[in-house]
Amino acid sequence: MKYGLIGRNGRMGNEIYNLFSEKGHQLVFSYDKSGEFFEEKPEILIDFSLPEAFNKVIEYVDKFKVPLVIGTTGLDENQIKQLHEISQNIPVVQSYNFSIGIQVLLRLTKLADSLLKDVDIEILETHHRFKKDKPSGTAKMLKDVLNKDVNISSIRVGNVPGDHTVYFGTLGEVITISHRALSRRTFAEGVLKSAEFAIKSIAGFYTFNDVFNLTIN
Structure with a gap:
């Protein structure tokens, strides 16, 4: 999987990067306070940043037109509404917890x-x-x-x-x-399951509960 990660240098960003690398997935795009890294178009975008970066996330989703997994907390009602709107064209998995x-x-x-x-x-x-x-x-x-x-x-x-x-x-x-939670790895494992789920899904708004249901059935 070639993925993009917004919030790469945050606590969850580092955990996601380490686990995805361990599983053989390739980071080809990232964005955080230190700037942008671009190697090639990602197959999926993952966002664990801050609500202040939400407009930038939407900008990159529009640019790459790929599925989005978003775990950023503190989003307001309008931002959640925007996620529902873009999910008409791409798969979006949104959750405040991926455990x-x-x-x-x-x-x-x-x-x-x-x-x-x-x-x-x-x-x-x-x-x-x-x-x-x-x-x-x-x-x-x-x-x-x-x-x-x-x-x-x-x-x-x-x-x-x-x-x-x-x-x-x-x-x-x-x-x-x-x-x-004993470590952030458990959340990163849920993010990986969600990314694998989103890549195979049709456009729509999903939660980690949808991913979990698939896992246990």
């Missing part, structure tokens, strides 16, 4: 919510000190599957890749469902 374990956490959270009545629900997420958006995109995904007004608490400390816990509490007991 298979998080997909399991989402399903367990939804199941617990359907079984438990009259409970207090809280979400706690912890990330490294450099993460700018708060709460995390994954915490928002958890809130979305609960489909109700749930408080989210955020902690920014050290170099934590990502911890997420959902608490269900009654007057007699507390149930917790948690996921802990």
Whole structure:
């Protein structure tokens, strides 16, 4: 696979580059704060940058006309709307978390919510000190599957890749469902699965849940 990577020198960018290189894939285009590298047209674009670079991402998608996998967090409603618009012409895989374990956490959270009545629900997420958006995109995904007004608490400390816990509490007991990322490699592995999925897909807007469903079926 010949791929382009926006946000090449970021934490996730480096992790993606290392894993893709290990698997024999070739970086032929990149863009970040240090500038642009171009060798040839990529077969797919991967974006793990910042919301401020979103217009540049759209510019490159329009230029290369290839599938896009985007994991940038902190996107606003208008930017998500733009992704839906461009997905009419190319495959777009968008997610705030590319971990298979998080997909399991989402399903367990939804199941617990359907079984438990009259409970207090809280979400706690912890990330490294450099993460700018708060709460995390994954915490928002958890809130979305609960489909109700749930408080989210955020902690920014050290170099934590990502911890997420959902608490269900009654007057007699507390149930917790948690996921802990031990390294960013797990996210990079999900990005690779998503890239392989997008290259084979028709135009449309997809999430990592679509990729996950393919993986387990």
